[in-house]
Amino acid sequence: MSLLEKISDQATTLTPGERRLVENVIDSPTSAALGTAGELARAAGVHEATASRLAKKLGFVSYAAFRDALRDEFIATRETATRFEKTIAESTSDTILGELAREETQALGRIEEFITPEQISEAAQILMRARRIFVYGYGNAEVLALLMVKRFRRFGKDTHQLGTDPRGLAEQMLGLDSDDAVLSFAFRRPPRGYAALMETAKEVGARTVMIAGKSGALLTPRPDRLLAAPRSGDQDAFQTLTVPMTICNAIVIAAGLTAKEESLKKLDRLGQLIERFE
Amino acid sequence: MSLLEKISDQATTLTPGERRLVENVIDSPTSAALGTAGELARAAGVHEATASRLAKKLGFVSYAAFRDALRDEFIATRETATRFEKTIAESTSDTILGELAREETQALGRIEEFITPEQISEAAQILMRARRIFVYGYGNAEVLALLMVKRFRRFGKDTHQLGTDPRGLAEQMLGLDSDDAVLSFAFRRPPRGYAALMETAKEVGARTVMIAGKSGALLTPRPDRLLAAPRSGDQDAFQTLTVPMTICNAIVIAAGLTAKEESLKKLDRLGQLIERFE
DNA sequence: ATTAATTTGCAAGAAAAATTGCAATTGTAT
DNA sequence: ATACAATTGCAATTTTTCTTGCAAATTAAT
Numbered sequence: 001m002s003l004l005e006k007i008s009d010q011a012t013t014l015t016p017g018e019r020r021l022v023e024n025v026i027d028s029p030t031s032a033a034l035g036t037a038g039e040l041a042r043a044a045g046v047h048e049a050t051a052s053r054l055a056k057k058l059g060f061v062s063y064a065a066f067r068d069a070l071r072d073e074f075i076a077t078r079e080t081a082t083r084f085e086k087t088i089a090e091s092t093s094d095t096i097l098g099e100l101a102r103e104e105t106q107a108l109g110r111i112e113e114f115i116t117p118e119q120i121s122e123a124a125q126i127l128m129r130a131r132r133i134f135v136y137g138y139g140n141a142e143v144l145a146l147l148m149v150k151r152f153r154r155f156g157k158d159t160h161q162l163g164t165d166p167r168g169l170a171e172q173m174l175g176l177d178s179d180d181a182v183l184s185f186a187f188r189r190p191p192r193g194y195a196a197l198m199e200t201a202k203e204v205g206a207r208t209v210m211i212a213g214k215s216g217a218l219l220t221p222r223p224d225r226l227l228a229a230p231r232s233g234d235q236d237a238f239q240t241l242t243v244p245m246t247i248c249n250a251i252v253i254a255a256g257l258t259a260k261e262e263s264l265k266k267l268d269r270l271g272q273l274i275e276r277f278e
Numbered sequence: 279m280s281l282l283e284k285i286s287d288q289a290t291t292l293t294p295g296e297r298r299l300v301e302n303v304i305d306s307p308t309s310a311a312l313g314t315a316g317e318l319a320r321a322a323g324v325h326e327a328t329a330s331r332l333a334k335k336l337g338f339v340s341y342a343a344f345r346d347a348l349r350d351e352f353i354a355t356r357e358t359a360t361r362f363e364k365t366i367a368e369s370t371s372d373t374i375l376g377e378l379a380r381e382e383t384q385a386l387g388r389i390e391e392f393i394t395p396e397q398i399s400e401a402a403q404i405l406m407r408a409r410r411i412f413v414y415g416y417g418n419a420e421v422l423a424l425l426m427v428k429r430f431r432r433f434g435k436d437t438h439q440l441g442t443d444p445r446g447l448a449e450q451m452l453g454l455d456s457d458d459a460v461l462s463f464a465f466r467r468p469p470r471g472y473a474a475l476m477e478t479a480k481e482v483g484a485r486t487v488m489i490a491g492k493s494g495a496l497l498t499p500r501p502d503r504l505l506a507a508p509r510s511g512d513q514d515a516f517q518t519l520t521v522p523m524t525i526c527n528a529i530v531i532a533a534g535l536t537a538k539e540e541s542l543k544k545l546d547r548l549g550q551l552i553e554r555f556e
Numbered sequence: 557a558t559t560a561a562t563t564t565g566c567a568a569g570a571a572a573a574a575t576t577g578c579a580a581t582t583g584t585a586t
Numbered sequence: 587a588t589a590c591a592a593t594t595g596c597a598a599t600t601t602t603t604c605t606t607g608c609a610a611a612t613t614a615a616t
Contacts, residue, residue: 101386108379
């Protein structure tokens with residue numbers, strides 16, 4: 001039985017103070033899940049003792065147990081992602097394709113644990129406000145770099161893919177200035193030329209966006225914006241580009257929003273918008 | 279300055295215990311945000327006192343302040359959504375990234391309805407037995423073509439990416455003969471030069487493999503092997519490359535199997551094998 | 557091998573959060 | 587108006603969580 005069902009069952013027997021608490025919980029469940037009994041009580045204009053009593057009344061052994069139920073239901077964590085995975089194909093097929101699909105699904109299910117909507121929006125804004133966009137992807141990430149070059153050129157942005165040869169890289173960076181942006185990728189380790197790239201960008205005042213794997217936070221020098229989420233597969237084994245590609249696609253969609261300044265709700269509407277650019 | 283930036287700043291000065299804590303935080307930031315110092319410490323295999331000291335080291339006045347920063351950054355609440363100026367949906371489940379992840383997951387979950395293990399294996403065998411592999415991707419599929427060129431070159435295969443200019447395409451196809459293979463992609467409509475490509479291959483007796491979207495079955499001339507699965511998103515709207523990329527990855531893994539003639543069961547073992555090639 | 561420095565667990569104490577006995581206040585029934 | 591029941595704030599107490607002094611263990615330097 002979900003928490004909301006428990007609350008619904010007790011709805012007719014709630015005292016006025018309890019009702020105010022419940023209204024606050026329903027209005028902002030994640031805030032209630034994160035806060036203390038005292039904070040919820042103050043928000044509802046009752047005493048914290050009332051909050052403790054409400055939890056007991058709803059069948060929980062303590063306020064902490066009540067709050068844990070709120071967290072399970074309203075805050076996505078690794079366990080949530082696991083449940084997410086289970087709602088999709090639960091077949092025990094051992095085919096290569098089936099197992100790949102499951103690994104990708106598992107990684108995709110956790111993606112929001114690491115990257116917030118704000119991060120996506122900020123990255124999109126940095127890129128769309130830049131006069132020129134320089135995209136750098138080394139090794140397998142060159143594939144993602146190519147994808148982003150194509151997408152941002154479709155928006156009409158002056159976008160360049162940086163070569164991976166050190167001399168060529170240096171030459172292409174010569175023209176970088178403060179109203180440009182650099183988009184780069186890093187997975188297992190910093191790509192060749194990474195430090196030089198970041199330092200050059202910092203010197204001229206260009207903004208930098210990095211899409212990375214799990215260890216992205218440990219990269220030095222630091223980019224202006226970092227979007228780091230673990231890819232599917234083991235850290236030391238075969239890893240695919242599906243998670244970073246999904247991040248790229250989300251940035252592209254957000255960039256489309258930035259470009260058009262429209263207020264859209266559904267992804268299919270977003271997709272139609274982007275399609276008009278293609 | 280974001281929390282990941284603070285962690286990045288201190289990365290070189292972390293003690294082993296601190297690093298384990300940081301790795302746990304990075305691995306599952308929402309769990310860290312919800313739990314206590316004791317819980318995080320236990321997960322990392324250190325004492326809770328170390329967790330308290332790490333928070334101070336990272337510049338927070340207390341562990342609670344550190345945890346609050348985790349919550350601000352990784353847990354979407356009404357306040358976080360409100361700060362998100364461009365009107366993307368308020369709850370986490372409606373974010374661009376969240377919705378994209380779900381769409382990809384849904385499409386991946388269905389992938390085995392359309393493609394059998396035999397198809398993957400046959401495609402891999404065709405490519406691995408070819409003397410030379412020609413890869414053709416037009417438009418966004420160029421990204422997948424690049425990926426496959428990189429992967430098969432890693433296997434030591436003589437692999438060429440065909441240019442999309444018609445004249446260049448014709449010239450490159452001149453050398454095609456019966457022990458070669460052609461790998462191509464087609465999504466909304468046959469790529470430019472597709473018919474000529476397929477007819478030339480057929481004339482010289484080269485094998486052809488096509489990775490396509492839902493409408494792949496309608497393609498003419500028909501390739502020797504067709505792997506067609508619907509991509510995520512609406513047919514007439516924004517579609518991503520995740521599904522075809524997963525097909526590509528499955529073929530690569532199967533090719534690795536073909537190359538080594540080993541019988542492997544788990545994807546992680548497969549991953550280790552492919553990693554040895556990279 | 558010895559010494560010094562660093563790291564980190566232990567545990568006492570502090571701080572924060574929750575619980576519960578008590579009683580003031582409010583609402584309802586007579 | 588009075589009596590009774592219910593509600594809920596107060597504050598003492600309990601529980602949980604965090605902080606920090608101390609010292610053992612480990613690592614680094616000589």
